[in-house]
Amino acid sequence: MQSTISSKGQTTIPKEIRDHLRLKPGDKVKFFIHPDGHVVILPMLPVTALKGMLHARRRASLEEMAEAPVAGAAERYRRSLRS
Known part of the structure; x- marks a missing residue:
């Protein structure tokens, strides 16, 4: 898969990746650069997604x-x- 960077530094995340990460318009993602040079993109979960995770x-x-x-x-x- 590939994507083009615009003059503003923007790109479109390919549909296959958006579907795989279950990304919707308005969702936020986080980028990580590993020491070996590869980049990982992960969805940022809203706080509401954590509700009940630590329920006593x-x-x-x-x-x-x-x-x-x-x-x-x-x-x-x-x-x-x-x-």
Whole structure:
């Protein structure tokens, strides 16, 4: 596949690639340049696509939320003793 760069530096993403990445008008993409020189284009997911990804099985109580930093600090301290 190929595409031509305009005088403004714009190009059209070939339909086959747009379909493969499920890109729609208005979607954003991100470009990555790898050390070996090849370029990767990936769709940027809207924040709404991440909704529910980290959904907890149940809501934490205020007491549990207050205890969490203490428990984390205690665990880090225990790990430091093992080193």
